[in-house]
Structure formats: C-alpha cells, structure tokens
Amino acid sequence: MGIYRIDDDELGSIVISTRMGMKCVRSCVKNGLIQLHVPQSISYRELQKIIEDNRGKLKQMLAQNAKKRLTYHAGQAIKCLGGNTVTIGIQDKFPGNATFGKDNAGNLYVNVASDMDFNDENVVTLISRCLKAIAKRMAPQVVLKYAQEIAAEVGKQPVNFVIGSGLRKLGHCTHAHEIQLSYNLVFLPDHLARFIILHEIAHLTHFNHSQKFHALLNSYCNGNEKNLINELKHYTWPIKL
Numbered sequence: 001m002g003i004y005r006i007d008d009d010e011l012g013s014i015v016i017s018t019r020m021g022m023k024c025v026r027s028c029v030k031n032g033l034i035q036l037h038v039p040q041s042i043s044y045r046e047l048q049k050i051i052e053d054n055r056g057k058l059k060q061m062l063a064q065n066a067k068k069r070l071t072y073h074a075g076q077a078i079k080c081l082g083g084n085t086v087t088i089g090i091q092d093k094f095p096g097n098a099t100f101g102k103d104n105a106g107n108l109y110v111n112v113a114s115d116m117d118f119n120d121e122n123v124v125t126l127i128s129r130c131l132k133a134i135a136k137r138m139a140p141q142v143v144l145k146y147a148q149e150i151a152a153e154v155g156k157q158p159v160n161f162v163i164g165s166g167l168r169k170l171g172h173c174t175h176a177h178e179i180q181l182s183y184n185l186v187f188l189p190d191h192l193a194r195f196i197i198l199h200e201i202a203h204l205t206h207f208n209h210s211q212k213f214h215a216l217l218n219s220y221c222n223g224n225e226k227n228l229i230n231e232l233k234h235y236t237w238p239i240k241l
Contacts, residue, residue: 002040008051011058016047025050027058029065031121034058070240072118072127078238080108081186081193082142086134088127090114098123100130108134128240132184135239139163139183146190147181147197154220156201167241171196173203187238195221195228 002018015033018040026037038047051058076088091099091111100110110130116123140163147161164172164180172180179200185193198220206213218225 006047010055011051011062014051018042027054027061029061032062032065032069034062070124070128070238072112072124074112074118078131078187079189080135080138080142081188081190082146084108084138084142084186086110086131088112098126098130100134108138110134125240131187131239135186136163136165136183138186139181143181143183143185143193146193147179150194150197151201154198154201156204158201158204167237167239171200173200173207175207177204179204184239188232188235192228192232192235195225195232 004016005013006016007013011034013033015030015035017035017037019037020040022037022039025039025042028035028037036047036050038050072088074088074090078086078088080086086108087110089109089111090113092114093099095113095115098110098112098116100108102108110127112118112123112127118124143163144161151157151161158173158179159177160179162178162180164182165184166172166180166182167184170182170185174180179197181197181200185196188196199217202213202217202220205216214225221228
C-alpha cells in the first residue's frame with residue numbers, strides 16, 4: 001500500500017492511498033482531508049479525471065465534515081450520564097500538555113496548557129483521550145448503577161453487567177447472558193444510554209433481531225424505538241470516534 005498527497009486549489013490536500021487488489025475508488029473525509037482509496041494500477045491522469053468528475057460530491061463531503069468537526073473551547077461544559085459534567089479549562093503548570101481528573105470540590109475537568117491551540121487537531125485528539133479516560137473511571141459507578149436500575153425496572157437480570165470500551169458497538173449480550181456496556185455510554189444523554197441498555201436487556205429474551213425482539217424492545221421504550229434509533233444515529237458525540 002502506498003500513500004501520498006496531491007494539492008487541489010479548491011479541495012485542498014487530497015490523501016491518496018493505493019491498494020493492491022482494489023477494483024474501484026472509495027472516498028471519505030478524515031481529519032478534514034479528502035481521502036481516496038484507489039487501485040494500485042491507477043494512473044495520475046485517471047486520478048485527476050476521477051477528482052474532476054466527482055468534484056461536486058467531494059465538496060459536499062468536505063462541507064458535511066466541517067459541520068460535524070469536533071471542537072473544544074475553554075469554559076465548555078460537557079454533560080455526562082447521571083448529571084455529571086466535565087469542564088474544559090486552561091492550565092499553566094504543564095506546558096504542551098493537558099491534565100484531567102476531579103478537583104477538591106469534586107468537579108470533573110480537562111485542563112489544556114495555555115500555549116496550546118484548540119484548533120490544532122492534535123489538541124482535539126488529546127482532549128478527547130482525556131475525556132475517555134475520565135469516562136473509563138466513572139463507568140463502573142455511573143453506567144453499571146444505571147443499568148442495574150433499568151434491569152430491575154423491567155424485571156430482567158443478566159448474569160452480570162460488565163464495562164467494555166467499544167464506541168461503534170456500545171453494548172453486547174453474550175450467550176451466557178452477560179451484558180457488556182461501553183464506558184462511552186457516559187457521553188450519552190440519559191434516555192439514549194437507557195435505550196442502549198434496554199436493547200441489550202431485550203436480548204436476554206430474544207438473542208436475535210427478529211420481529212419479536214423489536215416488539216419487546218419497543219414495549220420497553222414506550223413505543224419510541226424507531227425515534228430513539230434515529231436520534232442515536234444522528235447524535236453528536238463530544239469525543240473522537
């Protein structure tokens with residue numbers, strides 16, 4: 001696999017990734033840049049034609065990505081599950097770095113060095129990692145407690161609730177009836193975290209995604225399953241995916 005860049009006056013830098021065995025061109029936007037995955041045999045002339053033929057689509061992809069781009073700022077308060085809040089601040093003790101944790105008053109924070117630029121993608125990544133570290137610490141108390149309450153409410157109990165680390169996969173129910181819940185549920189509003197938990201609890205009865213499963217889950221959600229699925233699909237995460 002080879003990787004290189006070409007510069008375009010309108011689209012900016014375009015990252016080209018060549019791969020053996022590829023038969024078509026795939027495009028995406030990552031870190032604000034268009035990325036094209038192309039067959040290894042493609043010529044530069046063919047590549048330029050592909051960019052020209054798809055210029056409108058590529059511009060639209062960049063615009064959509066810009067709207068979704070994760071940003072942080074000093075004073076930002078990130079609401080978390082269970083009424084918790086993490087505040088983004090500034091610190092001067094550790095230049096070029098960030099600190100995180102809980103202060104003497106019990107307030108959660110991520111403090112970025114005053115010499116760091118919030119617009120720098122590396123700084124965004126650093127803050128996101130700090131937030132995830134906080135969530136990992138919080139999850140055993142916050143997520144598991146919430147899950148136990150919901151399970152008791154619907155009258156279903158798994159063998160165990162455990163904390164996982166997934167983001168694409170926020171929950172999982174095993175054949176042994178153990179439910180794993182991602183610590184990233186901390187970053188969901190309560191009703192969406194509840195939906196994820198109820199989804200896994202419904203698998204205790206139906207270990208599939210059959211009509212019976214969805215009927216049960218929908219009853220758990222007071223008829224709002226489809227609305228909750230759509231809301232979760234469009235949810236804007238305060239961390240990097």
